[in-house]
Amino acid sequence: MKKIALAAILLTAMSITYAQEGNNICVWNAMSTYTEGGGPDDLERAIKCTDEAIANESTMNKSKTWFYRGKFYRTVFQDTVLKKKYGNAPFEAVKAFKKLLDLADPKFKEWEEVNSNLLILGTLMFNEGVEQYQKRNYAQAYQYFYAIKDINGVILAKGKTPTIDLGAALKNAAISAENAGDKEGAMKVYKDWLTADSSALAFQKYAVALKKSGDTIEAAKVVDKGLGKYPKDANLLVEKINFFLSAGKYIDALVFVNALLEVDGKNDGALFIKALAYDKLGKEDSVIYYYNKAIEVNPKSINSYINLAAIYVNKAKEVNIEMNKLGNTSADIKKYDEMKGKIKALYVQAKPYLEKAKEIDPNEAQVTRTLTQINAFMDSNK
Secondary structure, three states: OHHHHHHHHHHHHHHHHHHHHHHHHHHHHHHHHHHOOOOHHHHHOOHHHHHHHHHOOOOOOOHHHHHHHHHHHHHHHHOHHHHHHOOOHHHHHHHHHHHHHHHOOOOOOOHHHHHHHHHHHHHHHHHHHHHHHHOOOHHHHHHHHHHHHHHHHHHHHOOOOOOOOHHHHHHHHHHHHHHOOOHHHHHHHHHHHHHHOOOHHHHHHHHHHHHHHOOHHHHHHHHHHHHHHOOOOHHHHHHHHHHHHHOOOHHHHHHHHHHHHHHOOOOHHHHHHHHHHHHHOOOHHHHHHHHHHHHHHOOOOHHHHHHHHHHHHHHHHHHHHHHOOOOOOHHHHHHHHHHHHHHHHHHHHHHHHHHHHHHHOOOOHHHHHHHHHHHHHHHHOO
């Protein structure tokens, strides 16, 4: 009797185990049927099976469970009908393969097939990220691009080579997160991008993101670290210049402006900044020279024209203030006329720059207002 009872207990235990293993068999059969010409319904019926397999204690830590789940959800993602219905499919596939790596089962021998599935997933998810970005679904694009990090992580851990460049994927993920208004997500990705890539562009983009978040101290450190590796990168030099300009350190800014011009002598932005810095230092001749150099490089440098005009318009304002302080004596009247002549001469110098600026942008309101005032003054003082 004891032997019979024991056999009955063993039989019961085997039945339970088989029932739970049946979930994995269910998933396998669904994929086989689908591959042999079945339809989306064959796959969809197995969703419950794979979910139960990862929830049950007897199968949740088995490599086969996660291997089947990863392949299953990769297949769901490739099905045009189910892809729309189960938007989480590719992410579930990635999580499954990542879990398989974490289990580190020495008996599992199907890594070549895992790698093949991950390579397919990488391409599909990167392309889906591009498509979602083009549709302006930035939050979704961010998720697809960022998933490449986990995909490549598993591939590299098994000594294989990914086909999707992680730096490119993370760059796209960060830009997508920013466009989605997800500042926290963008910061996380920029940090990952810098770790994975550490290109000059990665340093610059991360620094800009830090500045936007208000962490200017860390942003400055990132720029300095980047310049340590890429001392002649134009974008990093611009960021360094902007830090000095914001702090009112114009002499320090000029050092990096000159470094930028050594890299790119026809950088009209650098020439403009150089003029701006000299303006703050009160060196008018240099200001005029470098604004004109910026215009030589870029004839449409509207701000250079506006700032050149401003030199003469501001001088005219100062003369006008003094002129209005004069009294009614004959000497004052004489001086008043002389000052009007000075204003007119200054306006004659300013006017061509303003006219050129208006030609570049007819809708620039401040330019239009200033030109109107100058013309009114000139007409009334012919």
